[in-house]
Amino acid sequence: MSQDSTTVPETSRKLSGRRRREIVAVLLFSGGPIFESSIPLSVFGIDRQDAGVPRYRLLVCAGEDVPLRTTGGLELTAPYGLEALSRAGTVVVPAWRSITQPPPAAALDALRRAHEEGARIVGLCTGAFVLAAAGLLDGRPATTHWMYAPTLAKRYPSVHVDPRELFVDDGDVLTSAGTAAGIDLCLHIVRTDHGADAAGALARRLVVPPRRSGGQERYLDRSLPEEIGADPLAEVVAWALEHLHEQFDVEALAARAYMSRRTFDRRFRSLTGSAPLQWLITQRVLQAQRLLETSDYSVDEVAGRCGFRSPVALRGHFRRQLGSSPAAYRAAYRARRPQGGPADRPDRLERLERADRAEVIEPRAGDHSLPLRRPGAPGASTGHSGHPQHHPHAPHPDPGKPESDAYAPRLPEQAAGRSPGRPSLPGQRERPVG
Numbered sequence: 001m002s003q004d005s006t007t008v009p010e011t012s013r014k015l016s017g018r019r020r021r022e023i024v025a026v027l028l029f030s031g032g033p034i035f036e037s038s039i040p041l042s043v044f045g046i047d048r049q050d051a052g053v054p055r056y057r058l059l060v061c062a063g064e065d066v067p068l069r070t071t072g073g074l075e076l077t078a079p080y081g082l083e084a085l086s087r088a089g090t091v092v093v094p095a096w097r098s099i100t101q102p103p104p105a106a107a108l109d110a111l112r113r114a115h116e117e118g119a120r121i122v123g124l125c126t127g128a129f130v131l132a133a134a135g136l137l138d139g140r141p142a143t144t145h146w147m148y149a150p151t152l153a154k155r156y157p158s159v160h161v162d163p164r165e166l167f168v169d170d171g172d173v174l175t176s177a178g179t180a181a182g183i184d185l186c187l188h189i190v191r192t193d194h195g196a197d198a199a200g201a202l203a204r205r206l207v208v209p210p211r212r213s214g215g216q217e218r219y220l221d222r223s224l225p226e227e228i229g230a231d232p233l234a235e236v237v238a239w240a241l242e243h244l245h246e247q248f249d250v251e252a253l254a255a256r257a258y259m260s261r262r263t264f265d266r267r268f269r270s271l272t273g274s275a276p277l278q279w280l281i282t283q284r285v286l287q288a289q290r291l292l293e294t295s296d297y298s299v300d301e302v303a304g305r306c307g308f309r310s311p312v313a314l315r316g317h318f319r320r321q322l323g324s325s326p327a328a329y330r331a332a333y334r335a336r337r338p339q340g341g342p343a344d345r346p347d348r349l350e351r352l353e354r355a356d357r358a359e360v361i362e363p364r365a366g367d368h369s370l371p372l373r374r375p376g377a378p379g380a381s382t383g384h385s386g387h388p389q390h391h392p393h394a395p396h397p398d399p400g401k402p403e404s405d406a407y408a409p410r411l412p413e414q415a416a417g418r419s420p421g422r423p424s425l426p427g428q429r430e431r432p433v434g
Contacts, residue, residue, distance in 0.1 A: 013172065015089055015118035021193075025059040025088035025114075027107065027130075028078055031097030034071040036125050036182055040092040043186040043202065052201040054194045059084045063093075063107040082110045090120045090189070093127035094182065099148055108134040121173050122189070124182035128175045132156040136173050143168045145178030150271070157270050166212060184212055233257060233271055240280065244287050245305050250276045285321050288314060292330040299326045 015021065024044040028037055045058035062068060062078035069075050085091055091114050096103060111134045115121050123131040128144040129152060131137050137159040144152050149163035162168065167176040167185040169192075176185035187210060191199035196210070203210035236257045240248075253276060254264035268276040287306045291297055297305065303314035318326050 013116070013118040019087060019089050019114075019117060019119060020057070021089040022055070023057045023059060023088045024090045024092060025061050025080075025085050026092045026094060027061050027063045027082075027085070027111075028068055028076065028094070029063045029097055029103070029107075030066050030068045030070075032068075032070055032095040034074065035179060036095040036127075037070060039124065039182040040094055040122075040186060042206070043183070043190070044090075044092075048202065048205055051205050052198065053190070053205065054198055059088060061085060064104045082106060085110045085114050085119075086117075088114065088119055090122060092122040092124065093130045094124045096126045096130045099126055099129050099151055103130045103133050111136065115172065118172070120189075122185065123173075123175045124185065125176065125178045128152060129155075131173065131175065132159055137175070140170045140173060141168050142170070142173075142175040143177055144175060147178070150274070153269070153274075154271055163274065183208055187211075233267060241283065244284055244307050247307050247309060250280065253280075281317050282321065284308060284314075285317055288318060288326060289322070289329070292326055293333050302326065 024040065026037075026040045026044070041058065041060065044056040045060075047055055049055050059080050060078045061080045061082060061084050063082065065081075067075055068078060091111065093111070107130070111121060111131070115134075115136055121131060121136055123129075123142075123144075125145050126148060128137065128142055129148075132142070132152060132155070137156065139158055139160075141160045141162055142152070143149065143162050143165040146163045149161050152159065153161040165177065166181045167174065167188060169188065174185060174189070176182050183206070187199050187203055187208075190202055191210075200210045236253055239256060240253060250264070251261060253268075254261045257264055257267075259267065265276055268274075268279070274282070284306045288302050288308075291302045291305060295302075299314065300311045303311040306314065308314040308317070315325055318324070318329070322329060324332070
């Protein structure tokens with residue numbers, strides 16, 4: 001289940017008697033990036049009870065019998081091996097060194113055994129590849145860094161990869177997007193275990209927001225699986241990227257691939273991890289971003305050069321993916337990089353947002369039809385800059401009503417009511433307060 005769900009799935013197994021809910025094992029491998037590796041160590045390994053954060057017990061485990069060298073050539077020494085996973089109620093794989101290499105068989109066996117005995121298994125960023133190699137993501141929703149999502153979907157077709165999410169909670173198996181999204185997922189785990197107050201206290205201590213809205217859509221790029229060059233669809237994908245300025249649809253791409261629409265959809269999804277229509281819309285929005293940043297084309301001209309049938313279609317899809325109108329996005333970008341023109345002033349942002357919200361009715365999530373104009377909004381009148389001219393009688397949105405966000409995290413905040421104090425484990429090293 002993704003982070004916008006409203007209930008937690010009841011897929012968790014009963015935890016075996018030798019495992020403890022408050023014990024978190026972090027599985028480290030050589031070659032892993034140090035930032036991702038440090039996230040669960042900081043969240044679960046430091047005693048912050050003075051700040052109102054319930055205490056976890058951390059076991060740092062080596063996933064292989066080799067020196068653990070990480071970013072910058074640093075060498076780590078893990079105090080525990082794979083045998084320590086047998087005590088943990090939560091096992092975190094913060095990263096994997098290479099998406100092209102298979103993880104060690106012994107580590108995969110240990111993860112499967114932990115899952116069978118009821119432990120919660122967590123993969124941060126490329127750690128999802130380790131979970132997938134262990135078979136723990138088969139038939140489940142999952143995410144990873146947007147850059148690696150197509151490869152994950154192609155290599156493990158039984159995994160339902162969603163590159164839009166910051167993290168996905170499927171009950172006893174959880175995955176996150178890259179780098180900072182690992183913090184989001186760890187905070188979510190604390191929130192699930194101990195409630196919103198504990199997660200909020202930890203977020204304040206880490207100086208991060210307790211919840212981030214939106215997903216990975218704003219960071220998506222043109223990246224495709226490394227293996228695409230050998231796939232028959234590679235030529236079709238390359239053609240689409242070179243002709244985004246033309247108006248064509250998925251039927252046209254299927255015809256170029258000499259496939260039926262159904263076969264093309266299935267093959268394309270297995271290759272990229274995305275439906276072809278959603279992929280095409282994403283690429284057109286990305287191209288619009290580039291033109292808004294680097295050119296002086298009006299919004300109408302940008303829409304035409306990105307293959308949208310109208311500026312209204314561009315505005316609807318742009319707002320759904322980036323949470324902003326094209327005009328406001330350009331103004332914000334230029335406000336950060338002043339160019340001296342009056343259109344670059346940041347005080348235009350709110351007015352531009354109001355104008356676009358008054359003009360366009362957003363489609364429902366999953367509806368790829370063109371956005372509709374509000375009654376009373378101007379028909380097609382635009383200024384020289386391409387921004388819609390606001391009609392004096394056009395209705396304004398309720399300022400107290402939040403805008404819809406199709407991919408914002410909306411999992412329930414569960415307060416477990418557990419005591420913050422935890423008994424010490426024999427032989428467990430104490431962590432410094434920080």
